[in-house]
Amino acid sequence: MADARQRYARPLDLDLGTSYEANPQNLLPSRASRTALCLWLPTFELRLELVRSPGLDTTSVALLSTEGGARRTVWQVSERASEAGVRPGQLVSQAVSLCPSLTLLEPDPSHYDAAEDTLLEVLSELTPVVEPAGRGRVFLGMDGLGRLYGSPPNQVLRVIRALFRVLPGPLVAATRAGFAPGKFGAWVAAAGARPGEPMIVPEAGLCTFLARQPVTALPVEEATLDRLERLGVRTLGDLLRFPAPALVGQFGEEGGRARAWASGERIDAVRPWHRPRPVRVALDFSTPIGQVETLHGALDRLLERALARPERRGRSVAALRVVGRLEGGGSWMVDAVLRDPIASREPLAFVLRSRMGLLPPPRAVEALAVELFRFGPPSSQSSLFDRKDALGRPEEGRDLSDGEVPHSLRSAVRELKLRLGHSPLYRVVEVDPLSRIPERRHALLSFDP
Amino acid sequence: MRDGRKDGCARATRLKPLGSPRGARVLVDDAGAPVAVVVVGKRSSRAKRVTAIRERWRIDDEWWRHPLSREYVTVVLEDGRSLTLYLDRVEGGWWVQGEEG
Numbered sequence: 001m002a003d004a005r006q007r008y009a010r011p012l013d014l015d016l017g018t019s020y021e022a023n024p025q026n027l028l029p030s031r032a033s034r035t036a037l038c039l040w041l042p043t044f045e046l047r048l049e050l051v052r053s054p055g056l057d058t059t060s061v062a063l064l065s066t067e068g069g070a071r072r073t074v075w076q077v078s079e080r081a082s083e084a085g086v087r088p089g090q091l092v093s094q095a096v097s098l099c100p101s102l103t104l105l106e107p108d109p110s111h112y113d114a115a116e117d118t119l120l121e122v123l124s125e126l127t128p129v130v131e132p133a134g135r136g137r138v139f140l141g142m143d144g145l146g147r148l149y150g151s152p153p154n155q156v157l158r159v160i161r162a163l164f165r166v167l168p169g170p171l172v173a174a175t176r177a178g179f180a181p182g183k184f185g186a187w188v189a190a191a192g193a194r195p196g197e198p199m200i201v202p203e204a205g206l207c208t209f210l211a212r213q214p215v216t217a218l219p220v221e222e223a224t225l226d227r228l229e230r231l232g233v234r235t236l237g238d239l240l241r242f243p244a245p246a247l248v249g250q251f252g253e254e255g256g257r258a259r260a261w262a263s264g265e266r267i268d269a270v271r272p273w274h275r276p277r278p279v280r281v282a283l284d285f286s287t288p289i290g291q292v293e294t295l296h297g298a299l300d301r302l303l304e305r306a307l308a309r310p311e312r313r314g315r316s317v318a319a320l321r322v323v324g325r326l327e328g329g330g331s332w333m334v335d336a337v338l339r340d341p342i343a344s345r346e347p348l349a350f351v352l353r354s355r356m357g358l359l360p361p362p363r364a365v366e367a368l369a370v371e372l373f374r375f376g377p378p379s380s381q382s383s384l385f386d387r388k389d390a391l392g393r394p395e396e397g398r399d400l401s402d403g404e405v406p407h408s409l410r411s412a413v414r415e416l417k418l419r420l421g422h423s424p425l426y427r428v429v430e431v432d433p434l435s436r437i438p439e440r441r442h443a444l445l446s447f448d449p
Numbered sequence: 450m451r452d453g454r455k456d457g458c459a460r461a462t463r464l465k466p467l468g469s470p471r472g473a474r475v476l477v478d479d480a481g482a483p484v485a486v487v488v489v490g491k492r493s494s495r496a497k498r499v500t501a502i503r504e505r506w507r508i509d510d511e512w513w514r515h516p517l518s519r520e521y522v523t524v525v526l527e528d529g530r531s532l533t534l535y536l537d538r539v540e541g542g543w544w545v546q547g548e549e550g
Binding site: 441445 | 464466467469470508510517546
């Protein structure tokens with residue numbers, strides 16, 4: 001049972017809003033696909049490292065977690081290391097004591113992201129419905145592809161062949177593939193498949209297939225799985241012995257969802273994934289930089305450049321990252337997802353500096369890049385007049401003195417100037433307010449506080 | 450003449466007129482009252498029928514340097530919008546000076 005839990009250890013994020021009952025009469029939103037192919041490359045990142053250093057393939061290897069600090073843990077382990085007792089999440093000191101010959105590798109997140117991007121790019125040539133679910137796992141919508149590629153096994157074969165074109169052979173050879181109605185069925189099939197032997201679950205066989213699967217396959221809370229196991233529920237078929245009201249009574253909504261997945265009533269469609277083109281700016285240092293203050297200065301300059309790039313098209317920034325190429329190889333990356341999208345440099349720099357404080361680069365940095373990869377709505381004009389002080393606190397109930405420019409408006413103009421090269425705002429000034437000729441009463445004067 | 454877009458100082462001090470008139474093509478009846486209007490430069494160049502005339506007035510000014518004589522009329526169009534037009538009695542031609550709704 002522990003092995004089964006290990007196999008499904010990575011949570012499956014099924015969006016609760018995308019469920020479609022098995023009734024084919026229910027219409028799917030346009031481009032969503034009911035038939036799903038799940039491709040899973042377990043320990044994707046470690047395998048990429050082994051491809052890069054083939055000499056390590058037969059040794060005990062562990063990839064370190066991206067979190068720095070004194071108590072670093074192991075993220076992924078090779079089979080040899082696993083046989084020696086090394087487990088993901090263990091402290092490095094524990095892992096080394098269990099396996100003295102263990103080779104520890106620093107993670108290189110930008111390398112992994114590049115490989116993932118390549119993977120998604122080639123898959124999107126085969127089907128327009130591609131939905132990534134974390135590095136190394138992707139769902140493909142296969143509705144209607146039978147006419148192009150033939151039977152389901154041929155469709156899977158076509159996809160795997162496409163992977164061989166862009167990814168190293170050993171990596172593709174380790175890929176597991178599951179083809180089934182809905183994302184849950186496809187994921188369970190992929191998790192149970194052997195590398196090179198895709199598991200195809202036909203529509204009619206979905207319920208029978210799911211009934212045999214361990215209950216740990218369900219994307220539910222760990223505590224729910226523990227309770228189910230204590231109740232003697234081992235497989236999804238066991239779960240179906242309980243009526244839905246009893247499961248809802250015991251586990252709340254999650255119990256109802258679990259039953260719907262187990263019975264095949266709930267089908268989660270694959271939805272096309274849209275990723276806006278990121279805005280990326282980079283800076284190469286002539287000598288590697290280890291000083292935090294210098295990195296902060298570089299970060300400010302990079303943010304200014306990124307915000308001024310025309311491809312941002314006035315959108316606010318919802319998520320961004322700093323990527324550093326480390327001295328001696330490898331990379332370091334810090335992501336920040338903002339609660340409210342922002343379009344000005346200072347708050348963005350503050351967020352990134354805070355994240356860098358928590359996860360500093362482990363070594364000196366040779367090159368630094370800022371990437372804006374998720375965007376919010378364009379900064380609306382109303383926010384220009386939404387008065388806030390320098391710390392971002394709303395200023396209400398106080399009238400502006402004559403000629404005073406609110407801080408929020410001043411920073412908005414600064415930002416617009418960065419982007420456009422000049423201030424596009426104007427102040428309305430009286431010229432001859434009593435003139436009988438309308439166009440002579442007022443005029444616009446460039447506003448640049 | 451220097452391009453204001455490349456010269457921040459020129460831009461900062463230059464005034465842009467507000468409410469400048471735009472050209473219009475106006476069909477009038479025998480009495481000279483507008484019956485249909487096409488605003489020049491609008492994306493839709495379809496003529497809009499005038500359903501009502503709200504107000505008319507006339508301005509004669511600056512006779513001592515460049516004589517200016519305008520006959521203003523505020524009309525209501527078929528789509529409900531209100532438009533203020535004038536006929537330039539010196540240079541000729543119809544112009545739109547204001548738009549509501």
